[in-house]
Amino acid sequence: MMEYSYIIAGFVLIPFIGFIMSLCLPAKDEKKLSSNAFYSVLLSGIVLFVFTIIWIVKGAEPLNVPEFVLYKSGDYVFLIDFYFDKITAVFLLVGHFITLLICRFSYTYLHLEDGYRRFFYTILLFFLGYCFTILAGNFETLFIGWELLGISSFLLIAFYRDRYLPVRNAVKVFSVYRIGDIGILLAMWASHHYWQQNIAFFQFESLIHSQNEGTQVSWMIIFIVLCLILASSAKSAQFPFSYWLPRAMEGPTPSSAIFYGSLSVHIGVFLMLRTFPLWENIELIRWLVGILGFLTAIIAFFITRVQTTIKTQIAYASITQIGIMFIEVAMGLETLVLIHFTGNAFLRTYQLLLSPSVVSYKIRDQLYHFQPEEKSVWTGIYKRVMITFYVLSIKEWGLDKIVKQLIFTPVKKLGRSLAFINQKNVLPVFIGLLLAMVLLYLFEWKYPGILNHFLPEILAIIGLLFVFKAFAERSSPILSWMLVCINHVFVSMAVTFNEHFSSTQTMLYLSGVIVAGIAGYIILKRLSVKESVYFDLNQYYGHIYEYPKTAMLFLLSALGVMGFPITPTFLGEDLIFSHIHEQQYVLAAAYALSFVVAGMALVRIYARLFLGPHIKATHETPLKSS
Numbered sequence: 024m025m026e027y028s029y030i031i032a033g034f035v036l037i038p039f040i041g042f043i044m045s046l047c048l049p050a051k052d053e054k055k056l057s058s059n060a061f062y063s064v065l066l067s068g069i070v071l072f073v074f075t076i077i078w079i080v081k082g083a084e085p086l087n088v089p090e091f092v093l094y095k096s097g098d099y100v101f102l103i104d105f106y107f108d109k110i111t112a113v114f115l116l117v118g119h120f121i122t123l124l125i126c127r128f129s130y131t132y133l134h135l136e137d138g139y140r141r142f143f144y145t146i147l148l149f150f151l152g153y154c155f156t157i158l159a160g161n162f163e164t165l166f167i168g169w170e171l172l173g174i175s176s177f178l179l180i181a182f183y184r185d186r187y188l189p190v191r192n193a194v195k196v197f198s199v200y201r202i203g204d205i206g207i208l209l210a211m212w213a214s215h216h217y218w219q220q221n222i223a224f225f226q227f228e229s230l231i232h233s234q235n236e237g238t239q240v241s242w243m244i245i246f247i248v249l250c251l252i253l254a255s256s257a258k259s260a261q262f263p264f265s266y267w268l269p270r271a272m273e274g275p276t277p278s279s280a281i282f283y284g285s286l287s288v289h290i291g292v293f294l295m296l297r298t299f300p301l302w303e304n305i306e307l308i309r310w311l312v313g314i315l316g317f318l319t320a321i322i323a324f325f326i327t328r329v330q331t332t333i334k335t336q337i338a339y340a341s342i343t344q345i346g347i348m349f350i351e352v353a354m355g356l357e358t359l360v361l362i363h364f365t366g367n368a369f370l371r372t373y374q375l376l377l378s379p380s381v382v383s384y385k386i387r388d389q390l391y392h393f394q395p396e397e398k399s400v401w402t403g404i405y406k407r408v409m410i411t412f413y414v415l416s417i418k419e420w421g422l423d424k425i426v427k428q429l430i431f432t433p434v435k436k437l438g439r440s441l442a443f444i445n446q447k448n449v450l451p452v453f454i455g456l457l458l459a460m461v462l463l464y465l466f467e468w469k470y471p472g473i474l475n476h477f478l479p480e481i482l483a484i485i486g487l488l489f490v491f492k493a494f495a496e497r498s499s500p501i502l503s504w505m506l507v508c509i510n511h512v513f514v515s516m517a518v519t520f521n522e523h524f525s526s527t528q529t530m531l532y533l534s535g536v537i538v539a540g541i542a543g544y545i546i547l548k549r550l551s552v553k554e555s556v557y558f559d560l561n562q563y564y565g566h567i568y569e570y571p572k573t574a575m576l577f578l579l580s581a582l583g584v585m586g587f588p589i590t591p592t593f594l595g596e597d598l599i600f601s602h603i604h605e606q607q608y609v610l611a612a613a614y615a616l617s618f619v620v621a622g623m624a625l626v627r628i629y630a631r632l633f634l635g636p637h638i639k640a641t642h643e644t645p646l647k648s649s
Contacts, residue, residue, distance in 0.1 A: 028088045030074050031105045034115065034158060037067040038151040045144035053139055057130035060143045064126055064150060068119035075112050083109065087160050087225045094594045096528060099221075099601055101594055103167075106160030106224055110296050113361045114157045114289075117368050121285050122150050128376055129277040138182060142275065145182075149175035153286055157293065161223045162211040163597060165294075167588050169207060172287055173200040174587065177626065179278040180271050181634055189273035190563055190634040197626050199267045201619040202430065203257030208615040210250040211597065216605040217243045228300040243605070248302040251294060252312060259291025260342050261349065262319040265326075266422040268342055269335040276375055279334060284341055284371030289364055292345060295352045296360060309353045316349025325416040333378045341371045434620060438495025441488060446502040453509050456485070460516050479521035483613035486513030490617050493624040497560045500628050501547045507584060507621045508540040511592075514614055515599060521610065522602040532595025539583025539590060546577045550632065560628065563635020574633040581625040586618060 041063025048055050078086070085108035094101040126146065133139055152171025159165035174197075181193035214222050218230065255261070260268040268288065272279045282288065295312065302308040320343045327339040344367045351360045415421075444452065460482065486509070493506035515529050550558065550566065550573065557564045567574040583590045596618065603611050 027086055027107075028090060030070065031086070031088050031107055031158065032090055033070055034067055034154050035105075035151065037063055037070070038147055038154055042144055042147040042151055045140065045147055048140065050140045053130070053134065056140050056143045057126060060147055061123065061126040061130070063147065064119060064123045067154075068123060071115055071119055075116065078107070078112070085109075085225060087223060089160070094531075094598065096525065096598070099598060101163055101597060102161065102221060104160030104164050104223055105158045107158065110293070110357070110361065111157055113365065114293055115154065117365050118150070118153050118157065118286050121281060121368060121372050122146070122153075124372065125277045125281045129275075132277060133275065136275075138184075142179075142182060142278070145175050145178045146278070146281070149179070149282070149287070156290060160225065161221055162207065162214060163221060166207055166211065166597075167593075169204070169290075170587055170593075172290065173197060173204070174582065176200065176271070176282055176287060179274045179282060181630070182274045182278065184567060184634045185565060185636055186273075187563060187635055190630055192270040192273045193634075194627055194630050196267050196271045198431070198623050199257050199264050199426075201622050202264070203254040204622070205615045205619050206250040206252070206254030206257070208600070208618060209611060210247045210254070212600050212603060212611050212615075213243055213247045213250070213605075215601050217241070217247070224297055227298065244301065245305065245308065248298070248305065248308050251298055251301075252308075252315070255291030255294045256315065257291075258294070259288055259345050259349075260319075261291065261315055261346060262322060263422050263425055265319055265323055265339075265342050266419050266426070269330075269338040272334040272338055276334075276379060280372045280375035283338060284375045285368035288341060288345065289348075289368065292348045292352065292360065292364060295349065296357060299352065299355070299357070303355060313350050313353035316346040316353065318346070319343070319349070320346030322420050322422075325412055326419055329413060329416045333382055334375070337371060337374050337378065341367065434491050435495045437488070438491035438493070441492040444489075444492055444502075444506070446499050446505075449502060449505055449509070453512075457512065460520075479517040479607070480609050480613065482513050482517035482520065483610050483617070486510040486517065487613045487617045487620075489513065490620045490624065494620050494627070496624075500558065500560055500632060501544070501551065503560065503624055503628055504540075504543055504547055504584075507624055508536060508544075510617050510621060511536045511540075511584075514617055517610065517614075518599050518602050521604070521607070524602055528595065528598050528602075531591050532599050533592070535583050535586070535590025535592030535595070539580045539592075543577060543580035543584060546573055546580065549573075557638045558632070560631045562638075563631055565633070565635045565637035567633040568637045570633070574629075577633065578629055581629050585622040585625050 041059055044059050044063075045056060048059060050056075085106065088105045088107070090103040090105055092100055092102050126143070129142065129146070133142055136142070148171060152168045152175060155168030155171060156165055157168075159168060177193050177197040177200075180196055181190045183189045218226075222230075257264050260266075268283055271283045274282075323339045323342040323346060327336055327343060330336040330339060344363070348360050348363050348367075351363060489506045490510045493503040493510070496503040496506070511533060515532055519529060550570070553570075554564070554566060557566070579589070583592065586592045586596045600611075600614065603614065
């Protein structure tokens with residue numbers, strides 16, 4: 024097992040080293056940048072291919088390799104765990120081959136493009152996240168890769184960061200990804216309590232089959248699976264989240280091919296395959312997954328037929344096939360799903376990379392060989408049905424509006440209702456509430472027990488309201504930033520009142536937030552002095568044009584505050600989450616929502632201030648998108 028440990032860890036270490044090297048290479052040396060990415064993926068691919076051959080010859084037995092412990096406190100262990108089986112092998116082999124192809128294609132395709140280096144280190148960041156996700160042997164390891172995929176997706180969609188539409192769509196896609204994060208977080212929390220440990224994926228089958236036959240399925244298992252379905256649906260653009268995939272095509276064609284045609288969009292299918300032993304005996308869940316895939320396939324098929332651009336046609340065609348894959352997963356056809364995934368990934372990559380040439384050919388063909396089609400006259404009910412489907416498909420069945428009205432609009436309305444919180448009084452309000460919490464903590468024995476029972480939920484909901492206000496805030500980026508940081512304090516205090524544990528765990532959680540929060544505050548203060556006129560959240564200002572280093576530092580600060588795996592806060596989030604009890608669904612939901620909405624608010628601050636067309640007329644700006 025030890026020799027396997029080093030080899031499997033190499034599938035993550037090689038892309039990581041390549042990513043670090045790409046940050047150090049000169050921005051104008053295109054050959055070194057592309058070669059670094061190409062050979063990093065090639066070396067990892069060769070090792071993977073040889074390892075897979077040896078693994079198959081030795082019997083192709085699944086391998087679970089606990090690599091190392093990041094943190095341990097009492098019964099809690101945050102373990103990096105890798106798992107290699109048939110599913111892992113197929114997804115990794117396909118991922119390596121397609122990424123290698125994209126790196127070689129992009130060397131010529133993006134020649135002399137602004138952001139050449141930025142593209143290649145983002146591709147390597149994505150590839151690192153992809154390998155982490157596919158190799159993950161537990162939820163903690165998977166969540167690291169899941170977060171890397173989310174931020175790299177945002178950066179690639181907003182690659183043309185001086186244009187309005189790519190930036191706007193990047194924020195939209197990231198927001199949908201964060202909805203999926205709620206499912207992963209709650210699934211992690213529920214699994215901790217149900218099995219009383221950080222469960223490994225290879226244990227699912229044995230633990231489920233060890234239960235006595237005929238016993239009723241635990242509601243906790245159903246809750247875990249429903250959370251996983253939410254995460255998979257958001258990540259793989261299934262109903263009702265199908266609308267985001269075509270909007271993600273605003274990035275360069277190579278990134279569209281690798282992300283939304285072949286690899287990233289299939290991560291939801293992978294998650295359903297990986298956790299299949301958990302729900303294979305629950306008929307209700309299998310029907311739910313199958314119906315979800317069927318609805319997606321039908322709706323996406325009709326939308327595909329009315330698209331006017333080749334990229335959106337390919338996007339919805341891919342969604343249709345992924346919906347069919349969900350049906351196949353529900354039927355337990357694992358091998359068929361893997362074959363289907365491989366075929367769809369290669370086909371969509373080929374179509375997207377070829378799409379510019381196809382468009383050019385079609386334009387010339389229409390110019391010289393145009394022939395009007397004969398129109399047939401439809402009558403009766405058939406005509407009405409066809410027109411109805413046509414109009415619905417043109418409007419994408421209103422999925423965008425449905426999700427907006429059900430999720431984002433209520434959050435914004437609730438945040439705007441807290442108009443009394445402003446930049447002048449936020450600190451006094453926070454300090455007052457903080458002093459009240461400290462007094463309650465010190466004199467816990469003097470207040471009624473019923474208050475102690477509901478106090479964690481009350482504090483978590485107050486923190487959640489602050490985050491809603493941060494998400495809805497338009498006038499002051501500094502206020503929005505402060506409210507997100509304050510929310511972390513309320514969450515930590517809520518869990519502290521909920522269960523007595525070592526204060527070092529709370530400090531581990533807050534350490535990254537404090538450092539990144541102070542750094543971000545200083546950056547915003549300085550920017551507000553330099554750009555006092557162009558400093559709010561009502562539009563995109565494009566300050567990255569004049570302050571590129573400041574923009575990078577602020578992005579790192581935002582990632583630190585939102586709990587991205589670059590600070591101890593990432594460990595602390597899972598650690599704090601483990602102290603929420605099994606029946607405290609309100610507290611768990613408030614914590615997960617705070618985490619997710621805070622991420623949306625922080626990315627929106629970054630995008631509005633630093634991305635988009637530059638606000639000053641002294642700089643060149645691209646034409647507005649149609």
